[in-house]
Amino acid sequence: MNANVTELVVFALLFLTVSVMGFVAAKWRRPENIESLHEWGLGGRNFGSWITWFLVGGDLYTAYTFVAVPALVFGAGALGFYALPYTVVVYPLVFLVLARMWSVSHVHGFVTPADFVRARFGSPTLALIIAITGLVATMPYIALQLVGIEAVLKTMGVTGHLPIIIAFAILAAYTYQSGLRAPALIAFVKDTLIYIVILAAVIYIPAKLGGWGSIFDAAKAKFDATPAPGDGITLNANNQLQYVTLAFGSALALFLYPHSLTGVLASKNRGVIKRNMAALPAYSFLLGLIALLGFMAIAAGTKGVVGANGKVDNNTIIPALFDQMFPDWFAGVAYAAIGIGALVPAAIMSIAAANLFTRNIYREYLRKDATDAQEAKVSKLVSLVVKVGAVLCILLLDPQFSIDLQLIGGVIILQTLPSVGLGLYTRWFHKGGLIAGWVAGMSAGVWMLYMVPNPATGKAHFGGSAFGLSNLGLDTKMTIYAGFLALAVNLIVAVLGTLLFRALKVADGEDATSRGDYFADEGDPTVKDLDLAASH
Amino acid sequence: MPDDKSDRSPWNWLLLVPIAIPLMPFLFNSDEPRLLGFPLFYWLQIAFIALGVATTTLVYQMTKRRRQR
Numbered sequence: 001m002n003a004n005v006t007e008l009v010v011f012a013l014l015f016l017t018v019s020v021m022g023f024v025a026a027k028w029r030r031p032e033n034i035e036s037l038h039e040w041g042l043g044g045r046n047f048g049s050w051i052t053w054f055l056v057g058g059d060l061y062t063a064y065t066f067v068a069v070p071a072l073v074f075g076a077g078a079l080g081f082y083a084l085p086y087t088v089v090v091y092p093l094v095f096l097v098l099a100r101m102w103s104v105s106h107v108h109g110f111v112t113p114a115d116f117v118r119a120r121f122g123s124p125t126l127a128l129i130i131a132i133t134g135l136v137a138t139m140p141y142i143a144l145q146l147v148g149i150e151a152v153l154k155t156m157g158v159t160g161h162l163p164i165i166i167a168f169a170i171l172a173a174y175t176y177q178s179g180l181r182a183p184a185l186i187a188f189v190k191d192t193l194i195y196i197v198i199l200a201a202v203i204y205i206p207a208k209l210g211g212w213g214s215i216f217d218a219a220k221a222k223f224d225a226t227p228a229p230g231d232g233i234t235l236n237a238n239n240q241l242q243y244v245t246l247a248f249g250s251a252l253a254l255f256l257y258p259h260s261l262t263g264v265l266a267s268k269n270r271g272v273i274k275r276n277m278a279a280l281p282a283y284s285f286l287l288g289l290i291a292l293l294g295f296m297a298i299a300a301g302t303k304g305v306v307g308a309n310g311k312v313d314n315n316t317i318i319p320a321l322f323d324q325m326f327p328d329w330f331a332g333v334a335y336a337a338i339g340i341g342a343l344v345p346a347a348i349m350s351i352a353a354a355n356l357f358t359r360n361i362y363r364e365y366l367r368k369d370a371t372d373a374q375e376a377k378v379s380k381l382v383s384l385v386v387k388v389g390a391v392l393c394i395l396l397l398d399p400q401f402s403i404d405l406q407l408i409g410g411v412i413i414l415q416t417l418p419s420v421g422l423g424l425y426t427r428w429f430h431k432g433g434l435i436a437g438w439v440a441g442m443s444a445g446v447w448m449l450y451m452v453p454n455p456a457t458g459k460a461h462f463g464g465s466a467f468g469l470s471n472l473g474l475d476t477k478m479t480i481y482a483g484f485l486a487l488a489v490n491l492i493v494a495v496l497g498t499l500l501f502r503a504l505k506v507a508d509g510e511d512a513t514s515r516g517d518y519f520a521d522e523g524d525p526t527v528k529d530l531d532l533a534a535s536h
Numbered sequence: 537m538p539d540d541k542s543d544r545s546p547w548n549w550l551l552l553v554p555i556a557i558p559l560m561p562f563l564f565n566s567d568e569p570r571l572l573g574f575p576l577f578y579w580l581q582i583a584f585i586a587l588g589v590a591t592t593t594l595v596y597q598m599t600k601r602r603r604q605r
Contacts, residue, residue, distance in 0.1 A: 274596045
């Protein structure tokens with residue numbers, strides 16, 4: 001396929017505009033001193049409702065989501081729609097939890113989930129485990145954002161790795177320069193573009209394909225014709241449990257990711273967070289519509305672009321649908337939306353990963369007397385290293401490897417729930433019990449993922465997250481989300497371990513937080529006013 | 537500990553509704569009845585977004601007022 005000039009020009013223009021914005025962002029809301037980690041990493045913690053809405057929305061709903069969810073619906077049908085209940089359930093679920101996290105973090109100056117665990121359970125070991133889990137889960141996620149950009153470039157006929165290297169070099173440069181301000185500012189453009197593109201897509205494309213009814217009928221006809229038992233436009237008896245546990249497990253996992261927390265902690269007060277829990281579902285609506293693009297691609301007979309390995313790359317389905325349906329200039333806008341959509345979360349994720357390393361590994365183990373300026377400098381360097389690592393992942397390894405890793409990432413980040421999520425509510429668990437639970441949950445989770453084959457791609461292991469209950473000796477074809485079961489194992493071991501360590505009178509860590517810390521709000525004397533330099 | 541320094545409120549229990557309802561496939565796992573061409577599975581789950589927004593907004597408004605008193 002030859003490169004499409006119109007699409008490319010529109011894409012490049014929008015991409016460059018956004019890059020300039022990224023550099024200018026350092027001056028936005030005028031921080032007097034961006035040299036401290038709080039300024040750089042958390043944008044001064046003074047973001048109001050609107051900025052937080054764009055920032056967290058841009059952070060959670062990534063380019064990979066926009067590419068992979070419809071690709072999953074295209075391939076499997078109803079099961080891929082789990083992304084919708086997942087993002088409906090998550091906000092009421094964390095409504096109160098995040099407010100507590102905000103308060104305790106602002107009283108004690110926490111920037112990462114591991115900071116919290118360190119203080120709550122008085123255990124550097126447990127904090128290190130949480131930090132490493134976060135890093136391992138986040139790294140492949142950053143790499144996957146590149147898969148999103150690559151899918152778009154491939155569809156435009158641009159091959160080779162140079163464009164991706166350039167895109168990420170620009171990203172790295174402005175994150176280094178502007179910290180969290182860059183993605184916050186760019187998120188405005190990204191989201192505006194995405195909303196325009198998707199609303200146009202759901203009005204324009206169904207009109208060309210004979211209406212929604214015929215789109216669903218075409219999808220139904222396709223799935224009826226395939227021999228695969230798990231697909232269809234509704235669920236069957238065997239994958240309902242998978243659907244529910246995947247949606248619920250993903251919802252539990254979402255705000256355990258360090259980058260989700262970075263966006264939340266940057267907000268001004270508890271009210272901003274609670275209001276956002278009511279407003280963020282606007283993105284879920286968008287995501288639901290995006291998922292349905294997968295059915296449109298079926299009805300339109302869209303074919304994905306054939307990759308370098310000779311196989312059709314399913315991730316190019318949606319870009320290919322846009323190419324087929326939209327005029328070239330608008331397809332260019334759509335591609336820019338996806339491409340820019342990759343930059344926002346990639347920037348926030350690399351900042352979150354850098355904070356984890358700096359605070360929970362560098363300052364804890366390598367240099368205990370680091371000053372604020374040193375911390376910020378290390379953090380900025382690590383965020384560069386993280387992005388170079390992500391690019392290398394894509395260049396040197398099979399992209400499938402990143403996708404597998406991200407799948408594992410979701411399962412392993414769930415294993416921090418007892419320490420981080422439940423830890424916000426109760427100090428009942430013993431640090432030893434939590435560590436034992438983590439080890440058990442991790443082992444169980446990775447083993448279950450290893451046991452999942454994917455007949456469609458011919459893989460024997462790591463073929464998805466749908467763990468067959470028959471592996472446990474049950475006589476059924478039902479599947480369940482591996483992460484959910486692993487979390488159950490984790491919790492049981494953590495409870496038993498806690499009882500055991502208590503009975504043996506093993507010393508537990510000190511809790512540095514007190515009850516009132518979890519309800520403190522903006523203006524309270526205990527809440528650190530870290531944003532003075534940035535807000536005026 | 538003064539009482540206004542707490543998230544406690546009976547309204548919070550309402551949050552369980554938009555968590556539980558979308559996780560019950562028997563409510564929506566069907567093609568019929570269709571709405572504007574959308575099978576029940578899709579339009580009802582999209583409608584659950586409104587349920588989530590309404591509940592979260594209600595709980596936020598009610599608990600906010602309680603705190604100010």
